[in-house]
Amino acid sequence: MTRYPRWKFFLLLAVLVLCGLYALPNIYPDVPAVQVSAADAGDEVSTGTREKIRSTLDQAGLNHGDGEAVNSSWLIRMDNTDQQLRARALLSKTLGDQYIVALNLAPTTPGWLRALGASPMNLGLDLRGGVHFLLQVDMDTVVKQRMDAWSGQAKMALKNAGVRYRDVIIDDQTLTVKFDDQVAADAARAPLRTALPEFKLSQPEARPEINLTLNPTAIKEIEDYAVDQNRTALNNRVNELGVAEAIVQRQGADRIVVELPGVQDAAQARRILGRTATLEFRLVADNYSAERAATGVAPPGTEIFPFRDQNNRPVLLEKAKIAAGDQVTNASMGFDQQSGQPQVNVSLDATGARSMQRVTGKNVGHPMAVLFIETKTEMTSVVDKDGKRTQEPRSTTDRYVINVATIQDTLGSRFRITGLDSPAEASELALLLRAGSLAAPVTIVEERTVGPSLGAENIEAGLKSMLLGMALVLAFMLVWYKLFGLFANIALLGNLVIIVGVMSLIPGATLTLPGIAGIVLTVGMAVDANVLIYERIRENIRRGMRPREAIEEGYSRAFVTILDANITTMIVAVILFSAGTGSVQGFAVTLFIGILSSMFTAIIGTRAMVEMVYGRGARAPAKLSI
Template sequence: MTRYPRWKFFLLVAVLAVCGLYAMPNLYPDAPAIQITSAQAGGEVDERAMSRLRSALDDAGIVYSDAERVGTSWLLPLSDSEAQQRARELAQRTLGRDYVVAQNLAPTTPDWLRRINASPMNLGLDLRGGVHFLLQVDMDTAIEQRLESWVSEMRLLLRDENIRYRDVTHEGQTITARFDSSADLDAANSRVRDQFRGFNISRDNDNNALVLNLSNEEIAKIQDYAVDQNRTALNNRVNELGVAEPVVQRQGADRIVVQLPGVQDASQARRILGRTATLEFRLVADDVDPRRAASGIAPPGTEIYPFKRDDRNPVILRRQNIVTGDQVTNATMGFDENGQPEVNISLNSAGARNMQRVTSRNINKPMGVLFIETRTDIEHITNEDGEREQRATTTREAYVINVANIRDTLGSRFRITGLDSPAEAGELALLLRAGGLAAPIYIAEERSVGPSLGADNIKAGLNSMMLGLALVLVFMVLRYKVFGVIANIALVGNLVILVGVMSMIPGATLTLPGIAGIVLTVGMAVDANVLIFERIRQEMKWNNLPPLQAIEAGYGRAFQTILDANITTLIVAVILFAAGTGSVQGFAVTLFIGIVSSMFTAIVGTRAMVDLIYGGRQRAPTALSI
């Protein structure tokens, strides 16, 4: 028998060494931790804040390990999940709203493995735990915003039709348009009825007015649109964060569930999801005496806002918006000619028309960019029954981030400057690029799936895998003796390769269906060896071939059968990955990798071991332990 090629030995050793090295971090489970991040994008957590936190933890008797700086935040490992929950509540009370405190997991992988980018597999929410957000959509504000838009549309319609009107206002869910004469009322009646079909419209002849009451059907449409649009925007934001296998789905009439398994920065996720950041472009009321802003009383048709959070420099803006954040189609962060951060904005067709129409009429007049942010904080309080519960508090902040003179007519593309840092510009671009929110949202509930659930699921999955593995090992030894031991060693090598490859794939996440794929792989991994070993037996029994020639013939003639049998399974795995989502894709990935690695270990691995045992003898063996 021709000896087995040496390069295949080296290939086998290299694959096992590399995969074993990258599988090692899975022996070091992550520890519960809390992550402290500045509430402002790009802000750092100073050492004084960490000293206050350490003192508070020491006074409360909470055991913690040395904190590790991760970028601009700090990661503080705790002893267990109970201490993690207590430490988070204590840290939030101690540090206040200037910092975001989130539950996370701290890596315990040795530094020498981290230096080669070796890290444990990402585990899904059902295994590792993660963050569960329940977001509430503010339906009253959604209807209010839509009514304000309709009021602007009605004013524009009446002006385009040259119909004189006294005023157009709304109160509650009713829009009232008042006219100077009955002739104007008659002229407006037909046009308004054609354009505003979602209202129940009636005439008030005594006051020369049209009264538009929002219909229940239109209210339902607004609510459905608000939830669906917010769900889409949140899904885009989660994708921007790079979270593996996230869940963003609607719950009930006005809530959205967001689950983030395996997040690397839970505090960033909370800050991004808990914020409603929008832009409004408005003209500056340059005809108003700036000194009136100091009094805090805005003239009719205007509003007063601070400039970059500085109440000492207020800006008076017109109430009417030129463009709003929901008309932004793309936003990217960049740098201007002076190296300062900027956000490049692209508008949809409606926004571009409005921007062009207004700016063409207001050349050399100032325009302001109003930034409006709604932020939700979760407070842990003790209710009357003495039980701990969560309470959401929402704060709204609005300030002008940029004021510039209109030098030329603007269209669908322009830029925003005057931002404080690249981090602020990048986060603003992310929020705008992910899609405008149709209505404000706030975090009604934030829950971390504790490691106990993950540990139970992992234990159940490992028990099933170990039981299946043990039964396969026993069967192979009893059935094929020494060759069964060889197949068992290859099976263990197959698991090492599978875990190593899963750990090396960026973004790959192991879930319970993924563990099911591994269990299935364990059962299927020995199929190739069974085909080979039975073929060797047949060659010795039916064709009377010597042992070494029977080994050569068994591996050679069984290869095509093994390939045909596994290609069909690989095709199914590819289809599952392409057509499935979430957990189905996780199952498909582990199945695909498991089949490929099992073919490699069965054909190359066992062949190498058989050659080491039987091929290096001075005398050819007369029998095989098979």
């Protein structure tokens, strides 16, 4: 027997068993299901509602499963898509606005596989069906919000420096600070330059004022932050609501793509996106001004908002924000140890903590409010200039106070929000804070629904192309290389098992149509390594080498060539993944995994089979079936 290490046999066996085990769930297809979620975030579907769902479906004669809890939702499996659609329409009418009823797909993976952490590959929108949204971030609002904040910083810096000023005027991307005399203007240069390094400072000679113009690099940073923050907030919010395998990614300079696989109801998906919100912490204005809030006239520097309670009473708040939702790093629901009332424990980042400490330290005993700001986007029917009726997105913003509590002590990076009515309200508030706030409003500029039937057709077409390619490759290898061709064919099947197993193991990996194209390409490329090895063995035999020597020489000498040929393709796959987005990345991932897998099965897998046939026995083989 040739000197082939035994550990390679065990390595090959371990990889095939492990990948085969985690690839196994993919043979169990998803089934149509209906997902019921509470309209209020954080609330669960009650036991009574679950019984109501079962009885409603039974009375309608619809076959369904027992139901199962998925996060805070209730999932009911149906026999087919027709019954799924009927069940969704029936439950939406029965449960009303208190619950969201959406179409979904449920896995049928056996329990013992799920206990091992094995689950099917995540399928993309084009294979599973679902809803696709293209959202555009309102960049003008982003810059305006930051200019308002910088205006406040300028006033604070001048106040701390003891410099008197007349006014701070915002004009697009420029701050103009006016003074009574030139002496005050000269004294203000240093504190303004220190407090606002993002601005270019200039001072007219004829007037006692300073102009602060925002740098282009700062504008770019603001816009990038807004898009990234919105993407993170939308992703967190979708995950908190239990939408499985959702894709939220940036596209271009100011757009975000949101794909919700398995969700077929666009209206319900818009409600999910519309529930993203921002929170602001503000001081409640002085009590003597609160009486004027009832008249609807807010004194300078204040704003009136309704309090979300039974009476919807108005609350007068200071315009200046202490901190905002995007500065919250963590939030969790808990209970007060003394009173047992629900509360929300909040953690702020460094910037928010400094602001909170400074403001609350000066306002102990004063009430502080949590302002909830929610932007909803609905598609409305309008008539264009050609007289055609089209659907256009229209955004509305709701602002109301959800909590008012008295500041008991100086607050820092961690504090509590109390005064909540119920644990459900505390859980919802913690969820909103934890999910993150939007840095700027977003508008739905494109909406597309992919049906599950189209996804099934895409899967069928992809499988047909892969099977056809495999059949041609298998037939060629078997005819041209005989027994060695059979070894290569078995390695090719093992290669597919490894690809599927690795894709199922990688968290967040999603298979799309371009991903299937990558697998098909890998099938064609997988035998390249075996062709190089086998041709080298044939050449060695023609040169008069003995069979075992020809095998040893063929595998060892062809390895360098195989490595060089595949490394260049792997580099291209890495570039595609780093520079591409969405489907391009899906293609790059499957191509990269397929190349590594094909090298493994071609070099170690076929060699192990060759050794098992030709490397055993006392007598050396007279010839090779190649």
